[in-house]
Amino acid sequence: MAPLFALVVGTALARLAGLAGISALDGWHPALRVGLAVMFVLTGVAHFAGRRRADLITMVPPRLPRPDLLVSLTGVLELVGAVALLIPATARVAAAGLALLMLAMFPANISAARRxxxxxxxxxxxxxxxxxxxxxxxxxxxxxxxxP
Structure with missing residues (x-):
């Protein structure tokens, strides 16, 4: 639930900042970019932080090689994607790439639930x-x- 909280709160705070006069955040689209970036910073850092990292490695389906490397790679992609969401010129491509990444990682969630x-x-x-x-x-x- 923490990622959902990060998305919602990050978006809401960014939208409020836009309404308060920060022109770069004026609108829902920029606010969503910030909210999604906050979410991916939270989840990306988890790929490298102590016990959470071990849990993510455990979630990787057993048939995949080098779960530790896969967790590190996806963590880096999440963090790079979060930064790219904040740059208007790269935000659309970053969002598309992150959507694909989430779809690619979803089997780990299925595997964890089944196990x-x-x-x-x-x-x-x-x-x-x-x-x-x-x-x-x-x-x-x-x-x-x-x-837009």
Missing amino acids: RLTLAGRPVTPLGQRTALQVVFVATAVVISFG
């Missing part, structure tokens, strides 16, 4: 709820990619 993993002392998010969240995240990236 009934416990991460950080709690069961993984149930697959139905995780799928709904994924739809929201991917839809946000698509809106940014094809928006």
Whole structure:
């Protein structure tokens, strides 16, 4: 739920900043870019931070090689994508790339749910709820990619 919170709060604060007179954030499209960037900074950092990193490595489907390398690679892509979302010239391409990345990583969530993993002392998010969240995240990236 933390990624959803980051997306919603980041978007809302950016939109408020736009309404307060920061012209670069004047509108929902720039606010969504900031919200999605905040979300990806949060999730990207988790790919390198202690126990959360170990949990993400555990989520990688067992048939894939080098789960540690895959987690590092996806973490770097998330962080680079977050920065690129904040640059108007690269935001659309970054959003499209991040949407594809989320789709590519979703099988890890399916695998974790099917294997009934416990991460950080709690069961993984149930697959139905995780799928709904994924739809929201991917839809946000698509809106940014094809928006004004």
